[in-house]
Amino acid sequence: MTDIHSDGPVFAEEFLPADVQDDATRAQVRTARExxxxxxxxxxxxxxxxxxxxxxxxxxxxxxxxxxxxxQHPSTHGVLRLILxxxxxxxxxxxxxxxYLHTGIExxxxxxxxxxxxxxxxxxxxxxxxxxxxxxxxxxxxxLDTEVPQRAQVVxxxxxxxxxxxxxxxxxxxxxxxxxxxxxxxxxxxEREEALHLMEFLTGxxxxxxxxRPGGVAxxxxxxxIERITEFxxxxxxxxxxxxxxxxxxxxxxxxxxGVGILxxxxxxxxxxxxxxxxxxxxxxxxxxxxxxxxxxxxxxEVPTLTGADCYxxxxxxxxxxxxxxxxxxxxxxxxxxxxPIMVQDKKIGWPAQLSIGADGMGNSLEHIRHIMGExxxxxxxxxxxxxxxxxxxxxxxxxxxxxxxxxxxxHVVSSGGTRPWRVHLRDPGFVNLQxxxxxxxxxxxxxVVASVxxxxxxxxxxxx
Amino acid sequence: MNPDKTPGRPASEPAxxxxxxxxxxxxxxxxxxxxxxxxxxxxxxxxPTGRPRTxxxxxxxxGDTSGYGGLxxxxxxxxxxxxxxxxxxxxxxxxxxxxxxxxxxxxxAIEQVSVAHxxxxxxxxxxxxxxxxxxxxxxxxxxxxxxxxxxxVDYGExxxxxxxxxxxxxxxxxxxxxxxxxAVDVADATVPSAVAVYPTADWHEREVWDMFGVEFAGHPGxxxxxxxxxxxxxxxxKDYPLGGIPVEYKGxxxxxxxxxxxxx
Numbered sequence: 001m002t003d004i005h006s007d008g009p010v011f012a013e014e015f016l017p018a019d020v021q022d023d024a025t026r027a028q029v030r031t032a033r034e035x036x037x038x039x040x041x042x043x044x045x046x047x048x049x050x051x052x053x054x055x056x057x058x059x060x061x062x063x064x065x066x067x068x069x070x071x072q073h074p075s076t077h078g079v080l081r082l083i084l085x086x087x088x089x090x091x092x093x094x095x096x097x098x099x100y101l102h103t104g105i106e107x108x109x110x111x112x113x114x115x116x117x118x119x120x121x122x123x124x125x126x127x128x129x130x131x132x133x134x135x136x137x138x139x140x141x142x143x144l145d146t147e148v149p150q151r152a153q154v155v156x157x158x159x160x161x162x163x164x165x166x167x168x169x170x171x172x173x174x175x176x177x178x179x180x181x182x183x184x185x186x187x188x189x190x191e192r193e194e195a196l197h198l199m200e201f202l203t204g205x206x207x208x209x210x211x212x213r214p215g216g217v218a219x220x221x222x223x224x225x226i227e228r229i230t231e232f233x234x235x236x237x238x239x240x241x242x243x244x245x246x247x248x249x250x251x252x253x254x255x256x257x258x259g260v261g262i263l264x265x266x267x268x269x270x271x272x273x274x275x276x277x278x279x280x281x282x283x284x285x286x287x288x289x290x291x292x293x294x295x296x297x298x299x300x301x302e303v304p305t306l307t308g309a310d311c312y313x314x315x316x317x318x319x320x321x322x323x324x325x326x327x328x329x330x331x332x333x334x335x336x337x338x339x340x341p342i343m344v345q346d347k348k349i350g351w352p353a354q355l356s357i358g359a360d361g362m363g364n365s366l367e368h369i370r371h372i373m374g375e376x377x378x379x380x381x382x383x384x385x386x387x388x389x390x391x392x393x394x395x396x397x398x399x400x401x402x403x404x405x406x407x408x409x410x411x412h413v414v415s416s417g418g419t420r421p422w423r424v425h426l427r428d429p430g431f432v433n434l435q436x437x438x439x440x441x442x443x444x445x446x447x448x449v450v451a452s453v454x455x456x457x458x459x460x461x462x463x464x465x
Numbered sequence: 466m467n468p469d470k471t472p473g474r475p476a477s478e479p480a481x482x483x484x485x486x487x488x489x490x491x492x493x494x495x496x497x498x499x500x501x502x503x504x505x506x507x508x509x510x511x512x513p514t515g516r517p518r519t520x521x522x523x524x525x526x527x528g529d530t531s532g533y534g535g536l537x538x539x540x541x542x543x544x545x546x547x548x549x550x551x552x553x554x555x556x557x558x559x560x561x562x563x564x565x566x567x568x569x570x571x572x573x574a575i576e577q578v579s580v581a582h583x584x585x586x587x588x589x590x591x592x593x594x595x596x597x598x599x600x601x602x603x604x605x606x607x608x609x610x611x612x613x614x615x616x617x618v619d620y621g622e623x624x625x626x627x628x629x630x631x632x633x634x635x636x637x638x639x640x641x642x643x644x645x646x647x648a649v650d651v652a653d654a655t656v657p658s659a660v661a662v663y664p665t666a667d668w669h670e671r672e673v674w675d676m677f678g679v680e681f682a683g684h685p686g687x688x689x690x691x692x693x694x695x696x697x698x699x700x701x702x703k704d705y706p707l708g709g710i711p712v713e714y715k716g717x718x719x720x721x722x723x724x725x726x727x728x729x
Contacts, residue, residue: 099691106676107701111722142582269610272665283637290640389728395514395541398582399633399644401613410614412631416515417541419728423701427614427633435668464691 064092069449071100077174077453078460082437089445094438098431101464109424113390114140115351117421119210121411124426125462126207127170130156130163131404132426132462133212135411138293140214142398143415144391146349151340152216153294158229158332159202159211160294160402161325165236166195167405168318172243175315175454179256184247191239198232201225204362214391215350216343221336229333233326240326243319257311261440261452264309271436275407275429276321277456279305280313287403294402299328311455321405349391352383390419406430406457426465430458511577511588512626512648515540540624543588546580553641554585560606561587561597567604570596586644591656594647598662601634601643609634609643612659615669617677621703628654628679649679658684676701 070081079100085093105124109117121136122129134156141148148156173188196206202221203211211218247253263273265281278285286303288296304320306313343350352372356365372380395417401410407429414423433456440452517540521533529535549555558578565574574593579586589597601609614633621627626648634643647656658681659666670681671690678699681687689696698705709721 099689099693102691104700104707107707108722111707111725111727142584145582270664272611272613272663274611285637290637291642396543396581397586397618397631397644398584399614399642401633401635401642408613408635410633412614412616412633414514414618422514422620423618425614425616427616431668431672432665435665 067446071097077178077458080434080453080458080460080463082449082453084441084446084449086446089447091441091444091446091449094441094449096434096437098434098460098463101460103465105465106424106426109421111420113419114214114393114421115386115390117424118213119208121424121426122208122210123461124465125404125406125409125428125430125459127167127459128163128404128406128409128462129208129210130159130212131402131409132411133210134160134294135400135402135404135409135426136413136424137212137214138402139398139400139411139413140393140421142400143393143396143413144214144349145394146215146344146346148216148344149341150295151220151336151338152342154332154335155217155221155342156212157294157296157299158329158336159199159209159217161328161332162195162199162202162232164325164405165322166192166199168322169195171318171405171454171457172247172315175451175457176247176253178450178454179253181247181250181253184243184253187239187242187246191236194232194235198228201228213343213351215346216341218351219355220342226333226336229329229336233330233333236322236326240319240322248316248319254312256447257315257451257455258308259310259312260444260448261311261455262309263436263440267436267439271439272432273407273436275403275405275433276314276317277433277436278407279303279317280307281309282307287401287408291401293400299331301325301327311451314455347382348386352379352386392417392419393421401427404429406459406462407433426462428462428465430456430460430463431465434458434463510545511543511579511646512620513540513542513624514620516621516623543577543579543581543586545577550578550580550585552583553639554580557585557607557641557643560604561600564600564604564607565597568596568600570600584642584644586646589645589647591647591649594645595657595659595662597645598632598634598659601645602662607636608638609636609641611635611637612663612665612669613642615659615666615673617673617679617701619677619702626650627703628677630656630673630679632659651678654678655680655682657682658687660684675699678702 065086067084067086068081069084071079081097081100083095083097084091103123105120108120112120118133118136121132124132169188169192173185173192176182176184176188199209200206202225203209203218205211263271263277263281265278265283267273268278268281268283274285282305284303284305287293288301289303301324304317304324306317352368354365354368355362358366372383393415395415397412397414399410399412401408403409408427409429410425410427412423412425412427413421416422436456437449437453440456441449444452518538519534519536520529521531521536548558550558561575564570565572570593574590574597576588576590579588587597598612601607611634612632613635614631616631616633618629618631619627620629628649628651630647630649632645632647634645636642649656654677656679658670660670660681661683667685668690670684671687673679674681674684674687675689675691676699688694692700707721707723709723711721711724712719
């Protein structure tokens, strides 16, 4: 075993187990392993310079190459596998293979109560947890025919816009990293850290908060929230223009993204593309404006739209949308000054306990414990029934579509009348938008595939669920 | 419900812009607008969404301790909605009827219309699904340009036509949503593919095939999408087990999720 800190290149064979450290095995691992199959020769390449891999073989230049990119590849945005058929460096055919992160979230939801299901769904598209929660909860509330209190709506909007900012930051950061703009990556993750810190302060968790619940939100925002949100907006106002200075006018960035991954409006409509990709093709379709929910019609914001239909415009839109999200958050702050309930008042639906921080972490507040244990038998019964059994939802089905960072996120919820969802389906925008990858990349260069995928910004947690 | 009582309307009568209320059927006869002329009894209704349930409190096999053991509750069947549906649904229904008349789609194509929770569900016979989708997409007064979501639902063993495929259509022109639903039996789980009308249906249908085993006839490459290629079974069917193992926590054993007590 070699010390990996020693000078010179380090190869995979250095890490072979001791009993196979013979020269033959080392050589085999060192060079790409070649297998002859009915469809041609197959090489397994795990790294290194391709020139050294293929020098020993009788490899001819005009041979058709099919490259498996991923599922473990730094520039495929998670466990996404791309199958590329190449002619030289031109992509002739591209196909995406997904499913490597399929975790059965939808099926698991069928075995939990309506409230517990949020805990699963928030983990689907892990970069936009607030949206998964909100879409599902709004569908459940539709089936319950309940109206969520005003303040809960404001908190939901606030969390969604904060999540949109952190999600777009990751899109720009990872996209930048994949195209070699490493400072874009460090900056993106630096700002996302600010967003996640704020999220942790507001909800208790950085990601996968399960804070939005059927009927409202889990608890009221902690004291000092308004100051923290204002501080965050101030920081972001200062830092967002830095992206313009770093990337927007930069020749390399423009060279890698302008005119790359073009998908015109017709293509978007046929493939069902929504979100920034659709808006980059010129259609100002944003469900917050066109089919408002959560009171978005009362907020003042714009839907940025461009017509270039390329990766560069999608990047510009994401930056512009973050500015708009800050604008909405600023309006949320004003509305948050007014106190009010954050959960429906219906005792048969609303989660009974107001949580508080105790010596051993977060739990039911002492006031609530005193109330159910010492004061009210009915409160105890309600608490017990809701926590163990959950609330019943009338039979039927509902679909709610909201504007997530990647496009229309839909939740289709079916209830059989019991306390568990009969079926939950998430229409994840990443899943649908990824279908546009072949249309964007075929005919282009291999390197542009990476730019196209980055501009779609699929999150495999949501794609595979 | 006597077929003779169903009010007649000449088939040549244009479907749009007519005073609907005048033609509204007598009480007891489903008021669904059948664009052609068909007695309601011949139109198959939406299937039930479960089996009859017995007992209460989700307790079974312990004797009739609750006293409700003899209770039998019929499964929920989405009710037929009567005109007017309210909102934009009447306009959509009129436009759909007109489009169907234009395209010679028989009235039997629509089994039932249900409006609930501010959403309109049109139960569709699978033979006419693609023609209806085409009409929804292309008709100028419908213009459902986007198939938002296509997903499957399994209503469980012993339920007639238990596998449903749900098409959520979105009209960006009119800012409307409508749901088309097809129900099929497990033994004959074939639905025509919508890919020719909505190319976005490609992956949606592959997912429904993968998870529910609904075969989409005419799909360009119906393969598994989320599960491995050689997987056996359809994981989101209700008779497919969730799996899981019991977990020990502080000396007590917590059953796996599918073994825990359910109340529904």
